[in-house]
Amino acid sequence: MKNYFKKLGLFHWLLNRPYSKFSRFFIGLLFFIICIIIFFDFRLGNLFFIRVLINNDLKSESRRLIWCLKKSYLPISLKTDIMFDFCSGLNLNELNKIKNVLKRLKNSKKDIFYEIDLLKILAYECDFLIENKDNISISKLSKKFTSQYLKVKNYLEKMPAKKILKPHNKLSKKNIGIDSLKAKKVLLDLACLFELNKIKWFVLAGTFLGFIREKSFLRHDLDIDIGLMSEDVSLAQIKEVLRKSPLFEISKIEYQKYFLSANNFLNKPTFARIIHKNGITLDIFWHFLEGNKIYHGTSSILWKNTPFELNEYEVYGLKVKGPKNANLYLKETYGNWRKEKLNYNFHRDMISLTGTNNFLGLEYLLRRKLYCGKYNQEELTKIEKLLI
Template sequence: MSIYQAAKQHYTSTKKLTADQRPSVRSLVLGYAMGRLLAQGNHRKLHYLCQFASKFGTGLAHYFWAKSLFLQDRQADALKHINLHLQQHPKSADAHYLKAEILVQLGEKEAARALLIEMLSWTTRKKTWQHLANTVTNQAEFEHYVALLRQHFGDLEQLSYDLASHLTHAAYTSANEDFALQLWQKRHAQHRISPAPKTKKIVKFSQQAASQALKDLKIYLDKHNIAFFLISGTLLGCVRDGKLLGHDKDIDIGIYNTVNRQHLESLCRQSGLFYVLPASHSELLVLRHLNGTTIDVFIHDDDTQVCRHYGGKCLWSNHSFALTKHHFLGDDYLIPQDYDRYLTENYGDWRTPKIDFDSALDTPNMHITNHAKMCIYLYKRLLNPDAHLSKNLRERLNEYLNQLNKSIHEQPT
């Protein structure tokens, strides 16, 4: 949900209030304007408007102010403003989530965890579990997280898909991959007996929003003399179709490891345009633009012969490549000079669009680095209620999953 949508939803909910409790027309207009400015990344004008709106007691002024400061990595100031908002709105879940993120960035993780755990007593939003999972980094925290889930929901195998995914993330960050694998194996076995209903939800990839996100990242990184290049599906769309792939779900770019990943993350946290999301590998940076577009930034390790980049469950290897500029979406982007070889290594016959493409099955240059995580990926693909898989793809996923499970069982202990 965008910031603008959040503001609109907040004010829509005021219809439940009595006439004297509802915000004034002025507050509604100011709230809408603040949401728009934040969605545009126009922080200078937003700060002026927040300062003006706060004088009239507009409820969301300090919330938007804190959000803006958070996006610029001005965490101490962000904490001050979110606390001012919470004085007026002590049960604002979104404000508590933001405060928890601020506290984590300030190095106060335990305070963030305590805040989120306390929220469980007064809100049923699943997002609370997602934020709490993001704070899990060791065995004690994982066991506490599992205990809380059992306390609230009972049998872990009956958790919703989203909650099971949050639990899996907590398992990954605390070295409990076997726990997560057993969880999904049981869910898969149960699904075969009693399949869960599919949803009608279809998540659409907005090419316009994605183009803007890519352009904004280029402008920002150019200012800091950091070059990136298009890879994977983003490169395929660029070269073959002259546009971003309509069925894609994110943007993929590469950066050579001459750029320090921690430095890059620090810069992106100050951008005012991007959130930094949890990543599955230390050499992967996941960004989310204000418009909701996700950008995966893969750090590439090039030894002059082979160039590799990593995900949580696998790595991809290509012959080393030189870079060249290519005009795309109204700007010049770097791409592999021999893009034909690069894309052939990635996709085989890349010129022919593939029906039922899956990154785990259809990328010849992929090498599994973590069999348990790959199995979990396949289980999640098969069990995702929002994934509308064809019969052919479902059969291929199941066949590959059976092969992987067999190889895991055959590995020496």
């Protein structure tokens, strides 16, 4: 994988950088043509064309197209994240178009990979119907989900460990991800913007690890991780602040349904991806306190840590905040964080990671078992008691 992350960093930048609507039209048209040629599917092509043209998230649509291509009948070998959430951001109608891609494989490739992909789509459909409070449809669909879930779970419990796929992200001293000069500029612009609007923020995850261990950004990191406390700032405030800024633009927002019981859940914004005009992305995570844990995440995954106070750190001549007890936070998240891991994959290796208390979380935990060999029966049982 020589120079893999250097190439990946360039690819990441090309997909994240802002494009004019004129450029997005032709990129969307290219995606449309690929779908017509490979899948003979006008509706799928139209899905990609519209999403590329209207949305500002070319990276997600490119990864989704690669996922579709890997599911095609053609002997195509393309590198992509095997844990990629190919349903993220889609509505019910768009999910149905993706489901049609799977249906074409039903007779010839009906295996565990087909079954778990179908489970993910059912999980998202449940997520939508629950929000719309369609009780009759919810009851029917939840039964389908339960049946599919138990089918996949039973398959995985019987699967020999040697058949579990293992993601590999080997690093070398020559590998380069994020452009540190551009990233420093983004961090400075963010600090100025948030200070002007009195928004409290802090760095976390890989960004914080780099600042503490390397006194810089991690050379293989591809974005900047930012945290907000939910009681301090709302999504509406962030959207308003960014709307007025010529430097940043929101490309993606995720909401999370956090079930307290089968019929009671909280629906809250937990994640937003923003893009600086120079192409560097920032992932913003809202943090919530629950009992003796603080958690953040996306629609399907959670990171849980011991609650922390913030402390000021100086990196690149800029003062930023991060968890005060750096050792505890990083140990809970990465284990032996002082030593760089040359084959690190956060789905497999991040200690604080688990699934959310919803249908998407159940599917994620099974997918993590299949692709990463990680299985947490305690977490599965807890969510099953709420939903199954």
